[in-house]
C-alpha cells in the first residue's frame with residue numbers, strides 16, 4: 001500500500017536531507033506511528049505520501065501508484081484515496097459540524113442523497129451524533145478533532161494520515177482520539193500517525209517507525225516510544241543510532257511485496273435515513289473556495305506552506 005525504496009528528500013538550499021535513504025513498507029490496513037524529535041522528517045514523510053513533496057531520490061509507491069511517474073493531472077485522484085488530519089483541526093469556523101463534514105463530500109461531487117446518508121453515519125462513528133448543528137467554537141478541542149477525523153474519513157479513504165493529531169490535546173483526550181483512529185483502522189483503513197506523544201504510543205503498542213535526523217533508526221512491531229531514557233546502540237561507523245535496546249524485536253523494512261496491489265480497503269458503514277441526524281442543507285455551493293486544505297480536497301488551491309506545514313500551536317480546551 002505504501003512503499004518507500006531508498007527514499008531521500010533534500011529541500012532546496014539545505015545541507016542535510018530531511019529524509020535520508022528511507023526504505024519501508026506499510027501494508028494495507030496497518031496502523032503505524034512515525035515518531036522522532038522535531039525536525040526528524042516525520043511531516044516530510046507524510047508530505048511525500050501525499051505527493052505534496054517529491055522525493056529527490058528513490059521510489060515511492062502509494063495505493064499502487066508510482067509517485068515519480070504520476071502525471072500531475074492524476075494527483076487529485078491519489079489524494080482522494082488519502083484522508084488527512086492535522087494538529088490544528090483546520091475546520092471551517094463559520095460552518096456547523098455537519099456542514100464541515102458534508103463539505104468534504106460536496107467538493108468531490110457526491111450526490112445529496114449520499115451526503116445525507118454518509119455524513120450522519122460518520123458523525124455517529126466518531127461519537128458526535130447529536131452535535132451536528134454546533135459550530136467549531138462550541139466544541140472542545142477533542143470534539144473538534146473528531147470533526148476533522150470525520151471529515152477526513154467521510155469518503156472512506158483507504159489511507160488516513162494524521163500529523164500530530166493530539167498535539168493540542170490533553171493526555172486523556174489524546175488517548176480517546178487515538179482510540180478513534182484505531183477504530184477507523186479496524187474498518188480496513190491504513191492509519192499512519194506522526195507524533196511526539198510518548199504516552200499514546202506506549203499505550204497502543206502498535207508498529208513504530210522512528211526517524212532521527214531523517215534516517216529511519218527503528219521499525220518495530222508493537223513498539224514503545226521513550227525519548228532520551230533508553231540506551232542507544234551504535235551500529236557502526238556512520239550508521240544511525242538505534243533506540244531501545246531490549247525494547248522488543250527490531251524488524252527490517254518489509255519487502256516490496258504487496259505495494260502494487262490496488263487498494264480495496266474501503267468500508268461502508270450502513271445507516272438509515274434518520275431525519276434527526278440529517279443536518280441542514282448546504283446553502284452556498286461557492287463555499288468550496290473556503291475549504292481548508294484536507295487530503296482529499298485535491299482540487300482546492302494548495303496552500304503555499306503545504307498541507308502538512310504547521311499552523312498555530314495554541315493549546316485549546318480539550319475537555
Ligand SMILES: Nc1ncnc2c1ncn2[C@@H]1O[C@H](COP(=O)(O)OP(=O)(O)OP(=O)(O)O)[C@@H](O)[C@H]1O
Nearest residue numbers: 011012014018036037038039040041042043044045
Ligand atoms: N519546505 C521546507 N524547506 C526547507 N526545509 C524544510 C522544509 N520543510 C521541512 N524542512 C526541514 O526538513 C527537516 C525535517 O522537517 P519535518 O517538518 O519533516 O520534521 P518533523 O519531524 O515533522 O518535525 P516537527 O515534529 O517539528 O514537525 C527539518 O530540518 C526542516 O527544517
